[in-house]
Amino acid sequence: MDDQHRAGSHRFKPPIFNVPGSVLVALVVLITVYFSLNLLPWEERINLLLTLAFIPARYTAAGADLPGGAVAGVTSFATYMLVHGSLVHLLVNGLWMLAFGSAVARRLGGARFFAFTLFCGVAAAFAHLLVHFGEAVPVVGASGAVSGHMAGAIRFLFGGQGSLLERSADPARLPLATIRQTFTDRRILIFLGIWLAVNALFGLGNVRLDGSGAGIAWVAHIGGFAAGLLGIGMFDTPRSPSVQRG
Numbered sequence: 001m002d003d004q005h006r007a008g009s010h011r012f013k014p015p016i017f018n019v020p021g022s023v024l025v026a027l028v029v030l031i032t033v034y035f036s037l038n039l040l041p042w043e044e045r046i047n048l049l050l051t052l053a054f055i056p057a058r059y060t061a062a063g064a065d066l067p068g069g070a071v072a073g074v075t076s077f078a079t080y081m082l083v084h085g086s087l088v089h090l091l092v093n094g095l096w097m098l099a100f101g102s103a104v105a106r107r108l109g110g111a112r113f114f115a116f117t118l119f120c121g122v123a124a125a126f127a128h129l130l131v132h133f134g135e136a137v138p139v140v141g142a143s144g145a146v147s148g149h150m151a152g153a154i155r156f157l158f159g160g161q162g163s164l165l166e167r168s169a170d171p172a173r174l175p176l177a178t179i180r181q182t183f184t185d186r187r188i189l190i191f192l193g194i195w196l197a198v199n200a201l202f203g204l205g206n207v208r209l210d211g212s213g214a215g216i217a218w219v220a221h222i223g224g225f226a227a228g229l230l231g232i233g234m235f236d237t238p239r240s241p242s243v244q245r246g
Contacts, residue, residue, distance in 0.1 A: 022110035023102050026117070027094055030142060033082045034090050053138035054080035054125045060134050081121045083140040093142045101149040103157060107171040108235055116235045120148025120224040123231075127223020144220040148228025150195070155232055158187050176236050182229065195225070 037045050051068035058066055058073045068076065084090040105113040124144020156174040182188055199218045 019098060019102055020105035020110070020113070022105045022113045023097060026101070026114075027097065030082065030084065030090060030094065034084050034087070037083065049083055049140070050138060052076065052079040052083045053140045054128065055136060055138050056129050056132045057134055057136040059129070062136070077122045077125045078118060080125065080138075080140050081117075081142040081145055084142075085140055089141055093146050096146045097142070097149060100153045101146065103153045103171050104149050104232075107156065107174075108237075112235045112237070116148070116152065116228070116232065117142075117145045119231060119235070120152075120227045121145035123227030124148070124217075124220040124224035127226075128217055128220040131219045139217045139220060141217075143217065144224030147221045147224040148231075151225040151228035152232035154188055154191055155182055155229065158185060158191075176233060179230065196222075 037049060040048065047067050050066060051072050054076045055063075055066060057063055058076065063073060064070070066072070072079075084093065101113070101117070104116065108116060121142065121144050124147070125139070128139055128144075153171075155177045156171055158177065177185065177188070199221050
């Protein structure tokens with residue numbers, strides 16, 4: 001092995017062993033909230049869960065009687081992302097955040113990563129509200145934001161040289177595809193088709209991830225995904241590949 005190849009191999013670290021600090025912080029917060037809620041007495045747990053959850057009925061006359069009142073009508077656009085309905089729900093979102101959120105965090109840096117996450121999560125809640133206005137079923141989980149991570153990541157992970165693993169390890173050097181390039185790239189279109197089909201299966205087909213009976217807020221997933229796909233350019237700033245982020 002020559003020196004150049006050896007040096008290149010030394011620099012490359014698989015993303016799974018080099019998770020950005022911002023992603024770790026996000027995961028620790030989600031895990032802490034989940035287990036903290038489950039330590040509370042049942043009545044207090046449900047009251048706090050409903051205060052944090054996004055409930056479309058808040059924006060009707062009945063909303064005044066829901067836990068959290070008018071304040072939660074504003075804050076729940078963000079706080080619903082902190083709560084998960086089951087350990088499986090938390091695990092699935094955590095794994096997807098590790099896979100795609102890490103690539104986004106390496107590219108954007110910690111502050112922009114959190115801003116982008118909030119942007120996608122709020123957009124997901126608005127999308128759900130438009131379709132399910134007035135419904136009293138609570139929506140919880142970071143799935144909409146994580147869908148935004150996935151969408152934002154595909155706009156740069158499909159470009160550049162090397163394997164997908166190598167590109168995700170150093171995404172700052174990759175070009176960000178334009179919207180036109182995104183919707184004309186065959187690989188991205190295939191990915192979009194598969195992603196939409198999976199969400200249609202879970203949403204319209206009433207498929208469950210576990211036996212909890214909780215439904216999949218697929219409209220929120222699509223809203224977050226659309227926000228990430230179309231909006232990542234607002235958070236993206238060209239950076240030197242040598243700069244450490246996260």
